Structure formats: structure tokens, C-alpha cells
Amino acid sequence: MKAIFLIISLFTSIGLYSQNIDIRLLRSINSPEVLPADNFFRFMSRSEAYVVIGVPAGIVTAGLIKDDKEMVRNACVIAVGTAFSFGISAALKYTVNRDRPYETYPDIMKKMDVISPSFPSGHTSSAFETATSLSLAYPEWYVIVPSFAWAGTVAYSRMEVGVHYPSDVLAGALIGAGSAFLTYKINEKLNGRRKYKPCNCP
Numbered sequence: 001m002k003a004i005f006l007i008i009s010l011f012t013s014i015g016l017y018s019q020n021i022d023i024r025l026l027r028s029i030n031s032p033e034v035l036p037a038d039n040f041f042r043f044m045s046r047s048e049a050y051v052v053i054g055v056p057a058g059i060v061t062a063g064l065i066k067d068d069k070e071m072v073r074n075a076c077v078i079a080v081g082t083a084f085s086f087g088i089s090a091a092l093k094y095t096v097n098r099d100r101p102y103e104t105y106p107d108i109m110k111k112m113d114v115i116s117p118s119f120p121s122g123h124t125s126s127a128f129e130t131a132t133s134l135s136l137a138y139p140e141w142y143v144i145v146p147s148f149a150w151a152g153t154v155a156y157s158r159m160e161v162g163v164h165y166p167s168d169v170l171a172g173a174l175i176g177a178g179s180a181f182l183t184y185k186i187n188e189k190l191n192g193r194r195k196y197k198p199c200n201c202p
Contacts, residue, residue, distance in 0.1 A: 022165045026101055030162045032109045040098035041157035048123045048154050052082055052130050055081045078133040078180075085129040088174065089122040102162050111161035121172035122163045127151040128176030136184045151176075157187055 014198070056075040061072030098119040102110040131147035155173060158164040164172075 007037060007139050018105045019178065022167050023101070023105060025166045026159055026162075029156070029158075029159045029166075030101075030108055032107055034111075038111050038161070041160040044150075044153050044157040045112060045123060045152075048127050051127045051150065055130055055134065056082070068120065073187070073191065074137040077137070077183050078130065081129050081133050081180045081183035082126055084183060085176045086122065088132065088175050088179065089120050089125045090116075092118045092120055092171075092175075093122070098165075098168070100163055108162045109162060112163055114163045118164060119168045119171060120175055121158050121168040123158055124151075124155040124164075124169045124172030125176040125179075127154040128173045130176075132176075132177045132180035136180065138149045 059078070060072050060075035063069070063075060086187040093116050096119045097117050100110070100114065100118045102108040128151045133146045133149035135144040151173075155169045158169055159166060
């Protein structure tokens with residue numbers, strides 16, 4: 001009986017300690033005042049939907065115009081990965097049902113309207129899925145660097161506007177990157193490994 005009590009106490013202490021780190025980090029990022037940078041971070045948060053839809057749409061359009069089956073396949077892999085990460089994130093949101101930080105802590109300022117539960121960050125999940133999928137399909141620095149810079153900024157913006165804890169964002173990034181890697185590997189298994197051909201652009 002004492003052992004069970006000690007185990008429960010240990011996990012409770014770990015949970016409280018983790019929550020304290022989470023809120024301390026968030027307080028160092030989210031300002032209780034309106035800042036000039038808020039508009040930029042709101043814009044970055046809203047860019048997620050446009051980029052996540054626009055990237056595979058643009059690739060499939062270019063692939064059809066060029067009659068490039070590999071580009072069309074890459075677009076499909078990215079789209080499937082996005083759907084997969086969205087499904088996992090949505091399922092976890094309503095299973096965990098975590099309150100948004102501003103609902104629990106009045107000093108956290110909400111700078112964007114949201115309607116779903118907090119954990120994990122769906123915006124971060126989709127952004128990292130797109131960045132990872134692009135980087136796997138086109139492993140060039142000029143694809144990888146801007147892709148992850150954008151995804152990282154989207155992730156940071158969700159904390160800056162006060163709608164996610166750092167742990168929400170971390171979980172979202174892992175789900176997104178994991179979904180991208182999984183769909184990439186499944187595509188390799190189904191279609192065979194293809195050697196990447198760098199663009200011979202002028």
C-alpha cells in the first residue's frame with residue numbers, strides 16, 4: 001500500500017513540476033501587453049492553413065504541367081501526411097481535453113480566437129509535417145532551411161499569442177514530423193526507393 005502511495009506521489013510531483021516548467025516558459029514568451037510583434041505572429045499563425053494547402057497544390061499543379069509523375073506523387077505523399085497528422089492531433093485534442101493556458105492562468109493574454117482544446121498544437125503539427133515532407137522529398141538546403149524556419153516560427157507564434165503551452169507545441173512538432181516520416185517510408189515501400197535528382201535550374 002505504501003509503495004502504491006509513493007508511486008502516485010512521485011507521478012503527481014513529476015506532473016506538477018512539468019506543468020510549472022510549461023507555464024514558466026510560456027510566461028517568458030507571451031506578453032500580458034499588446035506588442036507591435038503581435039500582428040506578425042498572428043499573421044504567421046494564420047499562414048499555416050494557406051501554406052499547408054498551397055504546397056501540395058502547387059507541386060501537383062507543376063507536376064501535371066511538366067508531366068512529372070514524381071512531383072505528383074510527392075504532392076500526394078505530403079497531402080496524406082497532413083491528413084494523418086491532422087487526424088492524430090484532432091483525436092488527441094478531444095481525448096486529453098486540456099484547457100487553453102489563458103483559461104487556467106488569467107495572466108496569459110489571448111491574442112487570437114480559438115475554439116478547440118489545447119493539446120497538441122494542430123497548427124504546429126501541420127506546419128512540421130509540411131516542412132519535414134518537403135525536406136524529405138527535396139533534400140536541398142534552400143528547401144530545408146526556409147521550411148523549418150517557417151514551421152518553427154508558426155510553432156513559436158502559437159505560444160506568443162497565448163493559445164498553447166510549450167508542451168502542446170513540442171507534441172505537435174513530433175506528431176507532424178513523425179507523420180511525414182511515416183508516410184515517406186510507406187511511399188518508399190510501395191513505390192521503391194528513388195534517387196533524388198537535384199534541380200538543374202539556371
